[in-house]
Amino acid sequence: MSKDNKLMEKIVSLCKRRGFVFPSSEIYGGFAAVYDYGSYGVELSKNIKDAWWKAMVQEEDNIVGLDSSIFMHPKIWEASGHVSGFSDPLTECKQCHARSRVDHLLEDVGVFADEKMSEEEINVLLEENKDKIKCPKCGTKGKFSEAKNFNLLVQSNLGNFTGDWEKEATYLRGETCQGIYVNFKNVVDSTRMKVPFGIAQIGKAFRNEITARQFIFRKREFEQMEMQMFTRSEEGMDIYEKWREKRWQYYLDLGIKEKNLKWHEHENLVFYAKAAWDIEYKFPFGFSEMEGIHYRTDYDLTQHSKFSGKDLSYRDPKTNEKFIPHVVETSVGADRTFLAVITDAYTEEKLEEGNERVVLKFPKKLAPIKAAIFPLLKNKPELVEKAKEVYNSLKSEFMCEFDDNGNIGKRYRRQDEIGTPYCVTIDFDTLETGEVTVRDRDTMEQENVKIEDLRDYLVVNLK
Numbered sequence: 001m002s003k004d005n006k007l008m009e010k011i012v013s014l015c016k017r018r019g020f021v022f023p024s025s026e027i028y029g030g031f032a033a034v035y036d037y038g039s040y041g042v043e044l045s046k047n048i049k050d051a052w053w054k055a056m057v058q059e060e061d062n063i064v065g066l067d068s069s070i071f072m073h074p075k076i077w078e079a080s081g082h083v084s085g086f087s088d089p090l091t092e093c094k095q096c097h098a099r100s101r102v103d104h105l106l107e108d109v110g111v112f113a114d115e116k117m118s119e120e121e122i123n124v125l126l127e128e129n130k131d132k133i134k135c136p137k138c139g140t141k142g143k144f145s146e147a148k149n150f151n152l153l154v155q156s157n158l159g160n161f162t163g164d165w166e167k168e169a170t171y172l173r174g175e176t177c178q179g180i181y182v183n184f185k186n187v188v189d190s191t192r193m194k195v196p197f198g199i200a201q202i203g204k205a206f207r208n209e210i211t212a213r214q215f216i217f218r219k220r221e222f223e224q225m226e227m228q229m230f231t232r233s234e235e236g237m238d239i240y241e242k243w244r245e246k247r248w249q250y251y252l253d254l255g256i257k258e259k260n261l262k263w264h265e266h267e268n269l270v271f272y273a274k275a276a277w278d279i280e281y282k283f284p285f286g287f288s289e290m291e292g293i294h295y296r297t298d299y300d301l302t303q304h305s306k307f308s309g310k311d312l313s314y315r316d317p318k319t320n321e322k323f324i325p326h327v328v329e330t331s332v333g334a335d336r337t338f339l340a341v342i343t344d345a346y347t348e349e350k351l352e353e354g355n356e357r358v359v360l361k362f363p364k365k366l367a368p369i370k371a372a373i374f375p376l377l378k379n380k381p382e383l384v385e386k387a388k389e390v391y392n393s394l395k396s397e398f399m400c401e402f403d404d405n406g407n408i409g410k411r412y413r414r415q416d417e418i419g420t421p422y423c424v425t426i427d428f429d430t431l432e433t434g435e436v437t438v439r440d441r442d443t444m445e446q447e448n449v450k451i452e453d454l455r456d457y458l459v460v461n462l463k
């Protein structure tokens with residue numbers, strides 16, 4: 001097994017063992033490509049989404065938030081092109097009947113298909129390389145059916161009482177940005193936003209992804225953090241470049257290591273796009289897309305004007321000029337950021353006497369638990385009482401954990417594995433001096449801090 005596969009296995013296992021990520025419906029045998037976040041996972045995920053919201057809405061003067069519904073009028077998905085064009089090429093193994101994405105099978109043997117390739121072109125590539133390709137499930141080589149395109153939209157019967165799925169299909173949204181486009185006019189009419197301005201949204205999206213692999217990198221139910229900036233055509237490219245810079249800097253500010261990030265330019269743009277770059281992260285399986293930053297021109301609002309029959313053009317209040325705004329999009333998955341943050345933080349360290357520790361060196365602002373409070377001994381009521389007092393004084397401001405289980409060394413290891421920046425121990429000296437011992441996750445150094453200074457100590461050091 002390669003070093004990188006091992007790293008992925010270690011991360012998946014730590015996520016399960018320490019309550020970050022559980023496979024969905026596990027007691028029923030699981031449910032492919034769907035995952036649940038456990039008690040530390042939900043904190044990390046929330047901190048990631050809060051950091052994005054702070055950078056994109058709170059700190060930006062011309063971006064406002066939105067929370068549109070998962071269900072929308074089905075015509076929206078016709079206008080967006082998802083009903084006719086949102087598909088992946090699929091082939092079936094003739095031996096075990098497992099279905100796989102042809103582009104992924106080709107990728108595994110070093111052949112890269114283009115997103116824009118027709119079914120026919122993909123089939124030519126498959127035929128040419130078939131003998132090298134193994135079925136990921138049963139390992140049989142070269143026995144694949146012809147590739148067929150498979151639509152990724154997830155259908156539902158919401159509001160459908162006729163039972164005719166084809167005619168009355170509704171969809172769980174395949175991306176959150178369509179909710180932004182269809183609310184463009186509402187936002188213009190209800191806020192003081194003037195073009196250029198942006199609308200940001202965090203929310204669930206659903207795709208019938210064919211290949212369930214790479215853990216939470218590719219889920220069927222996932223969360224997107226998307227921002228659509230509405231601009232004039234003449235300033236669109238400048239605004240696009242500005243956002244490329246901002247989004248790169250955002251990951252550095254978040255604490256992601258720059259050596260694990262790189263740009264990828266799309267070579268073949270969809271017909272309406274002017275520019276498309278992805279920020280890739282070095283996941284355990286290699287560099288892959290984390291975020292897309294795309295210049296979509298006036299395609300989205302033009303399509304929705306056409307399909308809804310409503311004029312979505314914008315009138316400049318000063319010049320009275322009327323135009324359909326262009327869109328600059330930044331789109332990233334919260335789950336992909338989660339996997340990148342955990343991969344970036346995962347560290348194995350050799351300690352004295354041949355011991356090792358696994359520590360998640362999260363950027364402090366993302367750590368699920370900020371401080372763990374320990375009484376040195378569980379069976380000394382005076383220590384437990386003092387530790388509870390300290391814990392109660394901090395918990396309204398910081399996500400804290402009280403732990404009196406096992407020896408201190410074990411408690412440190414546990415907190416290291418969930419990435420807690422500070423462990424605070426209350427011992428007999430505390431009762432005499434009013435000082436606690438604060439242990440730093442990364443340096444493992446300890447220092448004494450007065451109980452009354454602890455809050456300020458955390459505020460300063462958690463920045």
Ligand code: GAP
Nearest residue numbers: 175177217218219222290291292331332333336
């Ligand atoms: N509105 C544009 C859009 O949806 P996309 O490249 O299909 O573009 C944007 O998705 C981002 O959403 C990706 O960069 C990725 O971070 C995330 N994403 C897409 N599909 C995903 C999936 N199946 N599981 C987890 N995240 C996904």
